[in-house]
Amino acid sequence: MALAAFGAACFATKGIFAKFLYAEGWNFEALLAIRMLWALPVVWAWALWKVGPAALLRGPRGAIAGAIGAGVLCYYLGALFNFYALTLIDASVERVLLFSYPTMVVILHSVLYRERPGTRVVAALALTYVGILVLVTGLDAAILRANLAGAGLVLVCALTFALYYLASDRWTRAIGSLPYTTWAITAATVCLASHYGLRHDYAEIEWTADGVALMAGIVVFATVLPMLSMAEAVRRLGAQRAAVVSTVGPPATILLAWWLLAERLTLAQWLGAALIVVGIVVLEYAKQKAPAPTPD
Numbered sequence: 456m457a458l459a460a461f462g463a464a465c466f467a468t469k470g471i472f473a474k475f476l477y478a479e480g481w482n483f484e485a486l487l488a489i490r491m492l493w494a495l496p497v498v499w500a501w502a503l504w505k506v507g508p509a510a511l512l513r514g515p516r517g518a519i520a521g522a523i524g525a526g527v528l529c530y531y532l533g534a535l536f537n538f539y540a541l542t543l544i545d546a547s548v549e550r551v552l553l554f555s556y557p558t559m560v561v562i563l564h565s566v567l568y569r570e571r572p573g574t575r576v577v578a579a580l581a582l583t584y585v586g587i588l589v590l591v592t593g594l595d596a597a598i599l600r601a602n603l604a605g606a607g608l609v610l611v612c613a614l615t616f617a618l619y620y621l622a623s624d625r626w627t628r629a630i631g632s633l634p635y636t637t638w639a640i641t642a643a644t645v646c647l648a649s650h651y652g653l654r655h656d657y658a659e660i661e662w663t664a665d666g667v668a669l670m671a672g673i674v675v676f677a678t679v680l681p682m683l684s685m686a687e688a689v690r691r692l693g694a695q696r697a698a699v700v701s702t703v704g705p706p707a708t709i710l711l712a713w714w715l716l717a718e719r720l721t722l723a724q725w726l727g728a729a730l731i732v733v734g735i736v737v738l739e740y741a742k743q744k745a746p747a748p749t750p751d
Contacts (some may be wrong), residue, residue, distance in 0.1 A: 459692060459700035462684035465676050467707035470546030472673035473538060474716055479666045483538040486673075488651035489660070491530075491644040493674045501683065502637040511637060514630035519638050522630065525622040526639025531646040533615030536608045544605030545718045550708035551590055551728045552609040557698065557735055558583045559617035567621070579738035586730025594723040633686070699739045702732050 476486050502511055541549055558580050565572050572580070591606045592599040619639070627635045651657070688697045705728060712718040720728065 456688075456692065456696075456700050458684045459688035459697040460703050462681040462688060463701035463704035464707045465681035465684065466701075467550060467704045467711060469673065469677040470541055470549050470708060471711050471715055472669055472677055473541045474546055476666065476669050476673070477542060479663060479669065480661060481666065482655075483535075483542055484647075484651045484654060485660055486670075487534055487538055488647045489670055490673055490678060491640070491647050493670065494678045495640060495644045497674075497679050498637055498640050498682075502633050506631065506633050510631060511634050514634055518626045518629035518635070521622055521626040522635045522638035523642040525619045525626070525635075526642035527646055528622075529615045529619035530640060530643030531650075533612040533619075534643065534647070535650075536615070537612040540605040540608035540612070542605075543608070544602050545712060545720075546716060547705075547709040547712040547718050547720060547728075548590060548602060548606065548724070549609050551705040551731055552587065552606055553613050553616070554702075554705050554735060555583055555587060555610070555731060556613040556616040556620070557738055559614055560620050561738065563617055563621060573741060575741035576738060579734045579741055581734075582730050582737065583734030586727045586732075586734060588727070589730065590724050590727030592723075593721045593727075595721070598721070598724070636682075695739050699736055702736055705732055 473483075473486060477483070537549070537553065561572060561576060561580065564570065587606075587610075591602045593602075623632070623635055630638075685697065685701070688700070692700070709718075709720065709728060
């Protein structure tokens with residue numbers, strides 16, 4: 456539980472680091488490219504140490520291709536939407552909205568497999584989406600106008616996360632979770648690095664001492680450490696219990712954004728954020744108590 460909470464709290468710092476890097480003059484495309492280029496060697500070193508080169512390189516080609524496609528969808532396209540959204544809306548709003556992706560997993564799974572969700576799941580979905588509405592609007596037309604574009608981009612990113620999750624449910628059975636993640640992140644890194652190189656010049660990036668420190672922070676504390684901590688937490692607790700513990704993430708982001716960025720949510724937005732977190736907790740407990748599907 457400590458590992459899951461630590462990982463969630465570290466993930467919660469992503470938007471904070473991004474906001475500070477934007478203030479240093481970084482654009483979101485440069486931030487994404489350099490972040491992934493710095494993180495990728497650590498991911499490969501971890502994967503080689505944990506599972507070895509054979510597991511990484513000799514998996515079924517279809518499963519590796521599936522991981523690559525999921526990485527391009529989620530960690531490339533989804534990340535572009537997400538980090539651009541952070542230029543438009545507060546980090547606290549972004550983090551809470553992104554946390555809605557488990558509900559999208561449930562909806563997509565129900566549609567794809569024609570399974571009717573139970574009463575608790577429906578209640579959890581209702582809580583979450585009412586919370587999204589209240590958080591984005593703040594029950595105020597001016598707040599809605601300010602948040603609409605950015606919130607829409609974050610929800611599209613959350614949808615890519617949900618699709619990535621569903622893809623992982625299929626392909627990790629063939630190659631394992633760590634090789635799947637490694638190939639997904641590798642594909643996304645190639646896309647992000649190429650994307651920036653085609654649109655900009657790497658020589659244009661202005662490296663300052665503060666910029667280097669902040670980039671190291673987002674790589675270490677908001678990317679590598681939480682990824683490894685959550686992976687170990689899932690191994691020890693199981694995915695559902697780890698997911699419940701990870702609900703500390705959105706409140707952590709809200710508090711950090713209040714402390715470091717002077718972001719303030721209205722009372723209505725606090726209520727919306729609380730409804731989303733409660734909805735996710737109810738959803739995860741409902742999934743945990745649901746009977747296991749009978750194999751065909």
